[in-house]
Every structure is written in structure tokens, then in C-alpha cells.
Amino acid sequence: MFNRILTVAGQEVRIGLRNRWIMLATLILAAFSLALALLGSAPAGTLGVDRMTITVASLASLSVYLVPLIALLLAFDAISGEIDRGTLLLIFSCPISRFEFLLGKAAGHVFVLTLALSLGYGSTGALLLATGSGSMAGLIDFVRLIATSAALGVAFLSLGYLLSALTRQAATAAALAIGAWLILVVLYDLALLGLLVTDPGGIFASKIFPFAILFNPADAFRLFNLAALGASNLVGGMAGVSENLPFPAYFGLFSIAGFTTLALILALFRIRRITP
Amino acid sequence: MTQKILSLSNVTKCFDRRTVVDEVSFAINPGERVALLGHNGAGKTTLFKIILGFLRQEGGDVCVFDHQPGSASARAATAYLPESVAFQKSLTGREVIRFYARLKGENPKKSEDLLDRVGLAEAANRRVGAYSKGMRQRLGLAQALIGHPKLVLLDEPTSGLDPVSRQNFYRLIEDVAAEGASVLLSSHALTEVEARTDRVLILSKGKLVADDTLSNLSAKARLPIRLKVRGSEENADHIANSLGGKRINGRSVELLCEPGDKVARLASISELGDLIDDVDMHLPSLDDVYRHFSAIAEPEA
Secondary structure, eight states: OHHHHHHHHHHHHHHHHHTTHHHHHHHHHHHHHHHHHHHHTTTHHHHTOOHHHHHHHHHHHHHHHHHHHHHHHHHTTTTHHHHHHTHHHHHHHSSOOHHHHHHHHHHHHHHHHHHHHHHHHHHHHHHHHHTTOOOHHHHHHHHHHHHHHHHHHHHHHHHHHHHHHHOSOHHHHHHHHHHHHIIIIIIHHHHHHHHHHHOTTSHIIIIIHHHHHHHSHHHHHHHHHHHHHTOHHHHOTHHHHGGGOSSOTTHHHHHHHHHHHHHHHHHHHHHHHOOO | OOOOSEEEEEEEEEETTEEEEEEEEEEEOTTOEEEEEEOTTSSHHHHHHHHHTSSOOSEEEEEETTBOTTSHHHHHHEEEEOSSOOOOTTSBHHHHHHHHHHHTTOOHHHHTHHHHHTTOGGGTTSBGGGOOHHHHHHHHHHHHTTTOOSEEEESSTTTTOOHHHHHHHHHHHHHHHHTTOEEEEEESOHHHHGGGSSEEEEEETTEEEEEEOHHHHHHHHTOOEEEEEEOOTTTHHHHHHHHTOEEOSSSEEEEEEOGGGHHHHHHHHHHTGGGOOEEEEEOOOHHHHHHHHHHHHTTTO
């Protein structure tokens, strides 16, 4: 069983390397994070805060946009693309269960994503350390950022598999993936913000809003990371929210785990019913 | 006692109340090469998917070595090459073979020998994206031969191949069958499979209309031989009257005759002597035989 899962995972990693997917994702993450670290750190000096910590705060916001996008782009092809190419027929005619197949895909993609995150963000962290503007605490912040970004990535990978299993055409799955990204990462926040502005002291703001954040893994990720940095005084905005929540900020991690589990179960349910 | 490799009895499958496979029964013996023929949409691919366990039949029974289709033991003994498969373009032929060998629990290193066998040894390290159609199809066959399967299912393996590649492909299939594997391959033309299979099944509109050897099928069809007799414009009518044929253009007359009457018919033509310029004889082609059996199901549909 492990052998087959590893085989599927290994194939994904190989394709990721061969298609330069990993390189591209790494370069994008590195370029954005370096730009944020170098350009964005100019005002931090006056605050006297660790430069690494403030960079991590900016990178958390970057992750919210980039990581789901990269994850969805990795995942949308996983099932519908294999159906399109006819290879799913071949794979499923081999003695591999559909659960093993999905797990193998996920393992491969998680490795690709984690590698890109570690190299991309890691290079920025290393640069800050090398220039003497880092500290032990800042390093821990970096590691936490990479780990939680990977977790956020897994949540969106799972969503990507579900969307990919809903259709037989890879192109349709790609459209669904972009739509999901737009809704969860962009429009969801805008809607919450709009509702908050219309009634700042009402029931929505006090009772519904905190849980609305938990329902979206992207918001839950941001909530946890900014709270963990104690950065509300640095970045304001979303971070300030965490102090007025009726639950501790680490609930954000549970939210991501719950979202992942649910999406994976639904995806597996769909894949089991697919006629390749 | 010979154990059947594959047996189907009264298998029926419907999509949206349209019957795609209709009461199909046949069996395949060890080492047999069987061609499944049918027009596009006759239900060939659906039948394959039922045998592989991807689709459940509404009625009837399918047995792959006494196992349920799709069960682990049935899958381990079966290999499949789909009609149109596009392997990952960025992987090499060797990587594709190693991948499927691992999935089937076989030794990847040993399975690489199959590339040599299908004539891809020298292209093994090239990317599949650069392969020709014939090479991709041979890679697909190599994939299907991993781990000495007992039953090899090939869905239109030679469609779109040039005649030379096709012949090479059938030679490989012959070798595989000689080693004891049963091969069930589908095609949409009898001319493609010719004498390269032991038995021919013809599927028409979901019904199995023929199950026999090719020579028996030709004999059963009793298709007439067509004789075309050419005279001059003035005496074409005279020829038609004396031979009892049909005038088809200015100077030619067409006659149909049973295979047994061939010699007598030719003798009566030569009696006309100088009136005849030329005689053409058309034996029924494989396509005619195929059309004859396919047409049997037509009126009922």
C-alpha cells in the first residue's frame, strides 16, 4: 500500500520538477518575499521591532493570496486531467485503490508545495539572518509561517481535488479552481468587511463575524499567524480582531484542519463514484 | 478441463434507458486471440469497462478467472490499454514503464526489458511528448505487458497506425499469445485484424451478432461472387439477356453467383465468345463479410 502511494507521490514530484512547476512557485515566493523584506522593512527600524518579525507579518498576508493559488493550480488537474488524458483508466485498472491514489497525489503535491515554500521563504529568512537583522525569535516566526502556509496549502489542495473530481474536463476544473480562489480569498473578505462597516456594533460584528472567519481557511490562517506574532500593534487591521474574539486564536488551526478533512472526505467520496 | 479466462453471460448495460450492451455472452480460452469488432458506438468500450469493473452491468454475469470484475485478484491478472491514452508528455518512456510496474507491484528494473521488446529501447530516455503515434501505442502495449498478465484487453490498439506499424503491433500480440496470455482486442474494421486473430466477435448496436473463426464467418455469410462482364454498347443487352444479369452501364453487365457455381458461370460466359471484351471477378472482401453480419441487427434496432 505504502509502495503504491509513494509511487503516485513520486510521479507528481518528478512531474513538478520536470515541468519547472516547483522552480516557478519557488521563484514567485522568493521574489515577493524578498521584495516585502527589503522594501517593507524601511519603516520598521523606527519602531525598534525585530525586522524578521515584521517581515513575517507581511509574508503572512502574502501567503493568504499566493499559497491557495499555487495549491489550487497544482490540484485542479489531479483527477479531471487524468480522465482527460485517459491515464486514469490505466491507473485504476492497476491494483491500486482510489484512496491510495488520492493520498499519493496529495503527498506528492504537499511535498512540492512545502519545498517551494521552504526554498522561497527560507531564502528571504536566510538573507535577513545573514545581514544581521534576524534573531532567534524571528527564526521561529519564520518556521511557523512556513509550516502554517503548508497547512493552508493542504486545505486548498484538498479543495482542488474535490473540484477536480466534480468534472471530467481539466479546463472546467481550472475554471472552478480560479472561481474558488476568487471567492474564498478575495470576495469573502470583502463581503465580511462590507457587513462590518454597515453595522459596526451590531449582532453581526459581535456574534457572527468571529465564526465567519473560522469558516474560511484563508482567514483562519491570517488570524492565527498575526495573533501568534502579537503583531496587532504592528500591522493593525485583521490582527486587532484576535483580541476581541470569543475563542483563542489557535482555533484557526483547527479550522484549517477541519476544512482539509471535510474536503478530502468529499473528494474521496466523489472519486469512488467516478467511472474513468 | 480448460478454465475460461473470461466469460460473459447475458450482459446488459443501459445508459439513460438506451441499451448499449444487449444480452452479450461469450467466453475466452487461455492463449486465445479474439477480436471484438463493431462500428463506432457499438458498445465495445462499454464492454471493456464492464470487464474491468469500472461499470456495473444491469443484468447478466461477468467472470474474470472466477473473480468479480474489478476485484483485486481480477485486476492483478488483467492488463488494459485504453483507446486513447496520453502519457505525461514530460516523462520519458522508461519513467512511464517504471511507474506502472510499481503500481502493479512488479520489479521496475525487469519491466524495462519490455521497452526493448516493443522496439523502444533506444527511445527509452526520450520524453513521451516527442514520440510518434506508433511509438506511443507501443509504449502503451509495453505497459500492458508488465508482469505477464493472463488477460490483455486492447481497445482499438491499431486505429490510426500506418500499415507497417500495424503489422509490427500484431506480431507482438502474436508473441504475447504464444506465451499463454489471452488477448481481447477491439477494432472497427475486419480488414485490420485479418488473419491475426483466432476468433472474431462482431458487436452491432450492442448485440453480439457473430462469434466464430474468420473462415467460418465467410462461409456462413454465403456472400455471392460478383462478375462484371464487359462487351460493346450494341450487344450489352444481348449479354444481359443470355446470362441473366443486370446491365449496369453502357457496356457492362453484372452477375452474382454462389461460390459453388463459379466455374459453371465462367463457362457460360466464355460460350459467348467474341461478344465479351473482359471479365472482372470480385470475391467478397472482409469488409463485405463484416457488413453482412453488422446488418443483421439493423432492422431490429
